[in-house]
Amino acid sequence: MGDSVEDIKKHVRTYVMVFVVLLFLTGVTVGISYVDMGHTMNIVLALVIATIKASLVAAYFMHLISEKKLIYYTLLIAALFFIGLMFLPTGQSLDPIHL
16 A cells, blocks of 8 residues: 555556557557458558557556566467467368368
8 A cells, every 4th residue: 555646646647548549559440441451461450450459458457567577478378379279270271181
């Protein structure tokens, strides 16, 4: 309970700024959905923006920005396993033996 009023105002200001950035990035996502840059490029841009938004949520609202290195290593390992599992069906489709 040692937070002073100034500390609380600083945290609230940070949360409001992150919220404004999330709203802006949501608007950008909607805006680029109306611009035809090719199906693949639209999807890539939308995923990049979604990744940035998810990183902001995890860093500030889940308080991961102030965590120790172990949390980041655990998150990195989970992300690597997730990516590996996403490419698992690709390996099956590239198998030369189709039954």
